[in-house]
Amino acid sequence: MFSQKLENVRKMTPLIHNITNYVTVNDCANVLLACGGSPIMSDDIDDVYDIATICGGLNINIGTLNRNTIPSMFMAGKRANELNHPVILDPVGVGASKLRTQTAYKLLDEVKFSVIRGNISEIKALAFGSGSTKGVDADVADEVNSENLETTIQFAKEFSKKTGAIIAITGAMDIVADYKYAYVIKNGHTMMSKVTGTGCMLTAMIAAYIVAEKSVGNDMLEAVAAATCAMGLCGEIAHSRLTKRDGNATYRNYIIDEIYNLDGKTLDEGAKYEMQ
Amino acid sequence: MFSQKLENVRKMTPLIHNITNYVTVNDCANVLLACGGSPIMSDDIDDVYDIATICGGLNINIGTLNRNTIPSMFMAGKRANELNHPVILDPVGVGASKLRTQTAYKLLDEVKFSVIRGNISEIKALAFGSGSTKGVDADVADEVNSENLETTIQFAKEFSKKTGAIIAITGAMDIVADYKYAYVIKNGHTMMSKVTGTGCMLTAMIAAYIVAEKSVGNDMLEAVAAATCAMGLCGEIAHSRLTKRDGNATYRNYIIDEIYNLDGKTLDEGAKYEMQ
Amino acid sequence: MFSQKLENVRKMTPLIHNITNYVTVNDCANVLLACGGSPIMSDDIDDVYDIATICGGLNINIGTLNRNTIPSMFMAGKRANELNHPVILDPVGVGASKLRTQTAYKLLDEVKFSVIRGNISEIKALAFGSGSTKGVDADVADEVNSENLETTIQFAKEFSKKTGAIIAITGAMDIVADYKYAYVIKNGHTMMSKVTGTGCMLTAMIAAYIVAEKSVGNDMLEAVAAATCAMGLCGEIAHSRLTKRDGNATYRNYIIDEIYNLDGKTLDEGAKYEMQ
Numbered sequence: 001m002f003s004q005k006l007e008n009v010r011k012m013t014p015l016i017h018n019i020t021n022y023v024t025v026n027d028c029a030n031v032l033l034a035c036g037g038s039p040i041m042s043d044d045i046d047d048v049y050d051i052a053t054i055c056g057g058l059n060i061n062i063g064t065l066n067r068n069t070i071p072s073m074f075m076a077g078k079r080a081n082e083l084n085h086p087v088i089l090d091p092v093g094v095g096a097s098k099l100r101t102q103t104a105y106k107l108l109d110e111v112k113f114s115v116i117r118g119n120i121s122e123i124k125a126l127a128f129g130s131g132s133t134k135g136v137d138a139d140v141a142d143e144v145n146s147e148n149l150e151t152t153i154q155f156a157k158e159f160s161k162k163t164g165a166i167i168a169i170t171g172a173m174d175i176v177a178d179y180k181y182a183y184v185i186k187n188g189h190t191m192m193s194k195v196t197g198t199g200c201m202l203t204a205m206i207a208a209y210i211v212a213e214k215s216v217g218n219d220m221l222e223a224v225a226a227a228t229c230a231m232g233l234c235g236e237i238a239h240s241r242l243t244k245r246d247g248n249a250t251y252r253n254y255i256i257d258e259i260y261n262l263d264g265k266t267l268d269e270g271a272k273y274e275m276q
Numbered sequence: 277m278f279s280q281k282l283e284n285v286r287k288m289t290p291l292i293h294n295i296t297n298y299v300t301v302n303d304c305a306n307v308l309l310a311c312g313g314s315p316i317m318s319d320d321i322d323d324v325y326d327i328a329t330i331c332g333g334l335n336i337n338i339g340t341l342n343r344n345t346i347p348s349m350f351m352a353g354k355r356a357n358e359l360n361h362p363v364i365l366d367p368v369g370v371g372a373s374k375l376r377t378q379t380a381y382k383l384l385d386e387v388k389f390s391v392i393r394g395n396i397s398e399i400k401a402l403a404f405g406s407g408s409t410k411g412v413d414a415d416v417a418d419e420v421n422s423e424n425l426e427t428t429i430q431f432a433k434e435f436s437k438k439t440g441a442i443i444a445i446t447g448a449m450d451i452v453a454d455y456k457y458a459y460v461i462k463n464g465h466t467m468m469s470k471v472t473g474t475g476c477m478l479t480a481m482i483a484a485y486i487v488a489e490k491s492v493g494n495d496m497l498e499a500v501a502a503a504t505c506a507m508g509l510c511g512e513i514a515h516s517r518l519t520k521r522d523g524n525a526t527y528r529n530y531i532i533d534e535i536y537n538l539d540g541k542t543l544d545e546g547a548k549y550e551m552q
Numbered sequence: 553m554f555s556q557k558l559e560n561v562r563k564m565t566p567l568i569h570n571i572t573n574y575v576t577v578n579d580c581a582n583v584l585l586a587c588g589g590s591p592i593m594s595d596d597i598d599d600v601y602d603i604a605t606i607c608g609g610l611n612i613n614i615g616t617l618n619r620n621t622i623p624s625m626f627m628a629g630k631r632a633n634e635l636n637h638p639v640i641l642d643p644v645g646v647g648a649s650k651l652r653t654q655t656a657y658k659l660l661d662e663v664k665f666s667v668i669r670g671n672i673s674e675i676k677a678l679a680f681g682s683g684s685t686k687g688v689d690a691d692v693a694d695e696v697n698s699e700n701l702e703t704t705i706q707f708a709k710e711f712s713k714k715t716g717a718i719i720a721i722t723g724a725m726d727i728v729a730d731y732k733y734a735y736v737i738k739n740g741h742t743m744m745s746k747v748t749g750t751g752c753m754l755t756a757m758i759a760a761y762i763v764a765e766k767s768v769g770n771d772m773l774e775a776v777a778a779a780t781c782a783m784g785l786c787g788e789i790a791h792s793r794l795t796k797r798d799g800n801a802t803y804r805n806y807i808i809d810e811i812y813n814l815d816g817k818t819l820d821e822g823a824k825y826e827m828q
Contacts, residue, residue, distance in 0.1 A: 302578060
């Protein structure tokens, strides 16, 4: 039940260490508070070891990576691994620059991730060193649709097998897969792509869900799927609140508001997914 | 009268130099504009001397401190001291890492602060090198309540005596104390803790209040108390605007909106405090 | 027709590389999405060459410049120049510190800008090495009004001639000029100055407009004027939505919402300008 995953977060208030970009960091912090977690941002090489130690999990987002924060990602990642804390990767813009691509590869080599979340172009770039990333958005050519769904699920499962991480590919349709099972999720609204950082926010929320799950259960895949459905569902409900005059700024606020108000019953009833 | 403190800010438009974290910086800038001040953010070692010079006061917030910005905090702090400009410290997450704790200690040693504002765990960590900071939030074990209120007031006064700074401990109950007098403030709403950065925003607003106060009067303690009441009161009024569908994102906006609209009469009538 | 400029942006989804300040970056990203562009933020010296290469244009904003990002501004600017991509400069706070002033001068020397946008104090500081910048806001003494309008237009045209860039001076009245023609624009609302980053947001939006214009037409001046009118008009319409309880935070959201909803017809009908 997805509702249990949601309620775990609210019960446990998981403390999440974020090394993230400065574009969407405020929204990530508010989303973590909204879903029941507690955020701390820390990216200095002299700070991250201690912060990784006191937190329950780590969110690494490479959206505005730089020569100061990259070594911090490795140090924090390794420390979280030592402590067996979940670590999640959001490979923003991987494929768009050598630095992003090489950093992401090296992170995959040296840090064990529980989850990797990105759009289809990013996940392909990560898996194949190719993919046609258009900046930080997925390329239309990569879009997951009914025709390539089976192939994409298979790809996600294989990439999960290879990395040991749950793979969350989000877009019009979301795929959340481990090496064996995949959730295909159809929650969400196209207008979410007009709000900067809905991906980053989801990654932060997944971090809260898996840290909470880890201490009470073992179904990490279901926890990731629950968070992904929750984000999409909140996007749908928030969209239904919009009046003709509202645009992407109000939409951003309403999405976070809905995450704040979401309860287990609404999530279970609104979740649109199947397993494959 | 708190109203005079508020009106001073609107009259004088104090220019505030902020070396602050990138999580809540936008909200701090908008809060400074909302209350009648003018913000400038500058944290590079080659920039802060000049900026500290042209501003009326300095806000140092260590929320995302790093090896580049730490030396800037010292340089700007010393320059502001030379010019006799008020300097305020927000020791975000002190106690959560050695870097935060040691930086805060060293700042207390080398920079004279007019005000230090934090939650009770942060202020304890600063005073005793202990306290059980839970990330950036106060630990429940440290909570200020009616039973430990007297002790906490005494502690705040002593810490004020030791540091020479006005101490603002904020939470469910706020204490604003110098070595002699303390305001106990009961404005605010618990939901404010679900909005990232309400503490940072208050610190920025206090900076505006003390810079404005400095040029017209001498009651710095009352100015800090006025700003603290103002933030809590705006949290209360903003909360009364929320509908069932609203959450922490809309609440954030409404809090800033209320700061923008707050007038002296509303502040005087709504302020809930006693002096001890 | 301004409407065509607006529609070009929506049709072409220009990808804009931003090296910008961390205060207003989230709003810039959402404004770029709102107007029909696509933002990517990247400021590390190892990242910017690649990102500048894949984007259609570059936005350099020195609001929180630092020793890491300054070299990135030069590298990205030169790369964009090589590729003949438009580059826009927002000289935030130039005149307020030696670092800002010298960096801006050096940028003018080494990078060819298509557009420079700032308030009157910033543009004067840039042109004369003087001007009385008050932090990041224009000094009242510099205000453009009916008495000094002719002189200011002349100044803008001359500065355009000298730099080769279109000059956009924004404030109560906006002047958008090349060496030959000037638009005097009277859209906008005074309350926009109470929202942090409306200038930064406009600069980002101008970037989207000129990148889109470049690939279909040649009237770059009209494209800059269209974006400037659009921002002012959205400020007017957004202001008309405000209730008594709303303040600068809600206003910020409504401004971005209006940019999201703006269509060509509304822009053409609402634009208030004359050419000189």
